Amino acid sequence: MILRRARYEVAGRVVGPALAALDAWRRRLRRRGGPPRAGPFGPPLESVRKLKELMAVHYFRGRYADGAVPVAWVTSGFPVEILRPLGFHAVYPENHAALCGVQRIVPALSDAAEAAGYSRDLCSYARTDLGSAFTGRTPAGRLPRPDLLACCTNICQTVLYWYRALAAHFGVPLVLVDTPYVYGEARPHQLRYVRSQLEELVRVAERISGRRAEPEALADVARKAKEGTDLWADCLATGRSRPAPWTGIDGFFHMAPIVALRGTEECNAYYRLLRDELRDRVRRGIGGVREERYRLLWDNLPIWFAVREVATLLAERGFNFVCTSYTNAWAEAGARIDPADLIGSAALSYTHVILNQDLPNRLGILGRLARDYAVDGAVLHSDRSCKPYSIGQVDLKERLAGELGIRVLLLEADHSDPRAWAREQGESRLTAFMESFG
Amino acid sequence: MLPGWGGGEGARPALTRNQYIARQRESHGRRAVAVLPIHYPKEILTALDLLAVELWGPPGAPRGDAAGRLQSYVCALARNALAFLASGGARAVDGVLFPHTCDSIQGLATLASDFGGWDKASFTFLHPKGPPRESSREYLAAELRSLARALEPLAVRRLDPSRLEWAIRLHREIDESRAALLDARPRLALSDAELYALLRRGEWLWPEDHLAELREARARFPEGPVRPGVPVLVSGYVPEPASFLEVLGRAGAYVAADDYAAVGRRVVRSAPGSADPWQALAARYWAAPPCSTRSADTAGRVRHLTGLLDRSGSRGVILHLVKFCEPELFDAPAIRQAFAARGVPVLVLEGELEAELSAQAATRIEAFAEMLSAGRAA
Ligand code: SF4
Numbered sequence: 001m002i003l004r005r006a007r008y009e010v011a012g013r014v015v016g017p018a019l020a021a022l023d024a025w026r027r028r029l030r031r032r033g034g035p036p037r038a039g040p041f042g043p044p045l046e047s048v049r050k051l052k053e054l055m056a057v058h059y060f061r062g063r064y065a066d067g068a069v070p071v072a073w074v075t076s077g078f079p080v081e082i083l084r085p086l087g088f089h090a091v092y093p094e095n096h097a098a099l100c101g102v103q104r105i106v107p108a109l110s111d112a113a114e115a116a117g118y119s120r121d122l123c124s125y126a127r128t129d130l131g132s133a134f135t136g137r138t139p140a141g142r143l144p145r146p147d148l149l150a151c152c153t154n155i156c157q158t159v160l161y162w163y164r165a166l167a168a169h170f171g172v173p174l175v176l177v178d179t180p181y182v183y184g185e186a187r188p189h190q191l192r193y194v195r196s197q198l199e200e201l202v203r204v205a206e207r208i209s210g211r212r213a214e215p216e217a218l219a220d221v222a223r224k225a226k227e228g229t230d231l232w233a234d235c236l237a238t239g240r241s242r243p244a245p246w247t248g249i250d251g252f253f254h255m256a257p258i259v260a261l262r263g264t265e266e267c268n269a270y271y272r273l274l275r276d277e278l279r280d281r282v283r284r285g286i287g288g289v290r291e292e293r294y295r296l297l298w299d300n301l302p303i304w305f306a307v308r309e310v311a312t313l314l315a316e317r318g319f320n321f322v323c324t325s326y327t328n329a330w331a332e333a334g335a336r337i338d339p340a341d342l343i344g345s346a347a348l349s350y351t352h353v354i355l356n357q358d359l360p361n362r363l364g365i366l367g368r369l370a371r372d373y374a375v376d377g378a379v380l381h382s383d384r385s386c387k388p389y390s391i392g393q394v395d396l397k398e399r400l401a402g403e404l405g406i407r408v409l410l411l412e413a414d415h416s417d418p419r420a421w422a423r424e425q426g427e428s429r430l431t432a433f434m435e436s437f438g
Numbered sequence: 439m440l441p442g443w444g445g446g447e448g449a450r451p452a453l454t455r456n457q458y459i460a461r462q463r464e465s466h467g468r469r470a471v472a473v474l475p476i477h478y479p480k481e482i483l484t485a486l487d488l489l490a491v492e493l494w495g496p497p498g499a500p501r502g503d504a505a506g507r508l509q510s511y512v513c514a515l516a517r518n519a520l521a522f523l524a525s526g527g528a529r530a531v532d533g534v535l536f537p538h539t540c541d542s543i544q545g546l547a548t549l550a551s552d553f554g555g556w557d558k559a560s561f562t563f564l565h566p567k568g569p570p571r572e573s574s575r576e577y578l579a580a581e582l583r584s585l586a587r588a589l590e591p592l593a594v595r596r597l598d599p600s601r602l603e604w605a606i607r608l609h610r611e612i613d614e615s616r617a618a619l620l621d622a623r624p625r626l627a628l629s630d631a632e633l634y635a636l637l638r639r640g641e642w643l644w645p646e647d648h649l650a651e652l653r654e655a656r657a658r659f660p661e662g663p664v665r666p667g668v669p670v671l672v673s674g675y676v677p678e679p680a681s682f683l684e685v686l687g688r689a690g691a692y693v694a695a696d697d698y699a700a701v702g703r704r705v706v707r708s709a710p711g712s713a714d715p716w717q718a719l720a721a722r723y724w725a726a727p728p729c730s731t732r733s734a735d736t737a738g739r740v741r742h743l744t745g746l747l748d749r750s751g752s753r754g755v756i757l758h759l760v761k762f763c764e765p766e767l768f769d770a771p772a773i774r775q776a777f778a779a780r781g782v783p784v785l786v787l788e789g790e791l792e793a794e795l796s797a798q799a800a801t802r803i804e805a806f807a808e809m810l811s812a813g814r815a816a
């Protein structure tokens with residue numbers, strides 16, 4: 001145990017950073033002497049290097065986590081602030097599945113899940129992650145085996161079915177935070193329910209970790225999570241400038257720390273760096289797209305495997321996604337966290353995430369984003385894999401167009417399974433959409 | 439098939455649902471509430487003198503202007519229900535209740551109520567997920583009370599505790615009768631189509647009327663010798679299209695054990711009693727057979743199904759699923775693996791609540807039944 005713990009620390013503090021630095025140096029070397037980056041995008045963000053290093057170290061350290069520290073696999077909307085003070089290493093299967101999506105290995109992993117009987121009609125994140133668990137195949141090298149599965153249904157019910165399958169596969173306990181869907185206002189007994197489950201969670205997590213959740217430690221993580229959320233919100237807010245200093249697509253990648261490292265100082269340090277760079281670009285008038293002509297809003301998850309190609313197609317004609325409802329969700333989730341009452345405020349905060357609230361609330365968020373970021377149009381990604389995010393989009397399209405007078409496109413795809421993406425058809429729909437702007 | 443709500447109405451072409459709803463209103467002053475699948479405390483509606491009319495689809499292609507408001511990758515049940523509500527199909531009722539069954543119904547509740555499609559009263563019953571815990575027990579009790587309070591204005595009456603106790607007893611009796619009919623299935627001189635028509639009329643009849651029909655059926659069809667044919671266990675969502683049962687029968691098989699969400703999965707065989715009606719309602723919820731949409735643990739569900747198989751002597755299993763139904767699709771691998779390990783053949787049928795069974799599905803059922811009977815002969 002002591003040896004493993006030492007290995008985990010060395011991996012995170014010494015070897016991981018050294019390998020990441022070496023990798024960055026190699027990349028720079030490869031680029032040196034090459035032609036300057038052409039294309040429709042502005043100069044790349046300097047912070048990207050730090051982002052890569054941060055996430056590479058996180059995954060690298062994770063390889064040595066099991067047996068060294070308690071490991072929890074958690075859903076993206078889980079109140080991880082409660083687990084961190086107990087020393088848990090948190091693994092985010094959704095984040096990992098997104099990584100698999102970017103690397104286009106989802107079909108192979110999904111095949112493994114399908115061979116075990118899981119239908120291709122299920123969420124591709126779930127299929128990817130189950131396929132990875134069944135085969136051990138992962139672009140992260142290795143994922144640590146969980147001691148605890150921690151699932152919150154505030155994003156969907158799918159995660160509960162998926163985590164139950166993981167619990168059966170690994171033979172480890174599953175804690176559930178079941179968040180009643182909010183129609184209008186959450187009722188007091190519903191918030192009490194979430195709160196009691198968080199109290200139950202503390203007891204389970206204490207038992208597994210063998211540590212006590214000290215109030216000061218909980219408050220400290222809560223403070224950091226809140227600060228991280230605010231910093232992320234600051235980064236996103238720079239997109240209101242014209243030109244926006246980055247693209248919404250950049251945002252999809254830069255959100256990894258607020259999802260996977262929320263409540264840590266590394267996460268906050270990173271967002272300070274990114275915020276400062278973005279503000280600097282705003283001051284200097286540097287855009288994420290070289291010639292920003294039209295500003296767009298993106299709704300739903302990205303199409304991970306085609307994110308760059310879609311952004312490029314649009315950027316070539318001066319279109320930039322300056323805001324997305326998905327990245328914005330992470331700027332709102334922690335806003336209600338109160339370090340003086342982590343449990344109570346987490347119950348409130350995590351019950352009110354975008355996917356756990358009704359469609360008028362969603363329309364309100366989209367409308368606010370559209371106005372605050374002064375967008376000319378919106379692309380609603382109708383994501384075959386994600387029903388909770390996609391149900392209602394046909395109506396949202398009509399309402400956004402009618403109420404805000406903007407052009408709106410409903411684009412059918414999948415967030416990580418390329419087999420559900422008709423590329424040519426998708427591109428011609430996007431092209432026709434752009435042409436409609438004149 | 440009678441016009442209107444569709445499903446399960448074949449045996450007694452006396453009144454359509456809409457006529458029945460109107461009759462209930464005229465004769466008893468009863469208002470009606472359409473209820474989306476699956477689990478809800480019907481006792482509360484009965485105690486408030488509200489007629490529950492369940493909306494399982496209805497089957498067939500979605501019709502009307504709202505047919506395209508949900509993407510084609512959303513299950514047919516949610517798509518059809520929205521189209522049905524928005525085209526005025528449920529105008530005979532006074533409200534709709536959306537239980538917390540899955541993401542799709544959760545989304546449908548806000549889509550229809552907030553963005554158009556349903557402009558009368560709507561209610562939600564957000565039942566807890568997962569196994570019973572201290573937190574979920576307390577929450578369920580509060581949610582049940584909250585639903586009752588929300589329904590009172592529609593019912594134009596306060597919930598009388600003694601009336602709730604009466605309703606609990608009534609529904610317990612209905613459960614007993616339904617269980618008795620399902621258990622006696624192999625010895626009843628009723629076809630599957632007839633039995634299901636009878637059981638599914640409970641989706642919309644006033645409970646006392648339903649109980650009277652169940653009693654009558656038990657009296658008219660006493661248990662006889664074991665019927666010929668291959669017994670199978672069917673687990674799935676809803677026995678639609680109804681021709682599924684006919685095809686099964688023609689192929690020489692019959693449903694010896696039922697785990698349909700619409701039928702057997704809602705028959706509670708033994709719930710601990712309680713002097714407090716709210717406790718009794720909660721106890722019934724937790725005592726119901728395991729269901730994917732309540733997020734029962736899968737191992738428990740597999741144990742329940744293997745128990746059904748063993749007790750009924752079924753020789754094979756049909757998983758009759760709705761395409762894109764995540765709760766059920768996630769449980770399917772564990773169920774298939776468990777039966778495969780025991781050498782029990784499993785047929786997976788996936789449908790989209792079509793009005794008629796496809797020729798391909800019929801062929802697969804026939805081949806499956808044939809294989810099972812050949813296995814028996816050997
Ligand atoms: S993509 Fe959608 S369905 Fe899949 S886990 Fe995320 S929220 Fe749930």
Ligand code: SF4
Pocket residue numbers: 475513514515516539540541542543675731760762763764765766
């Ligand atoms: S997804 Fe399944 S449980 Fe949900 S409405 Fe559709 S058929 Fe019913």
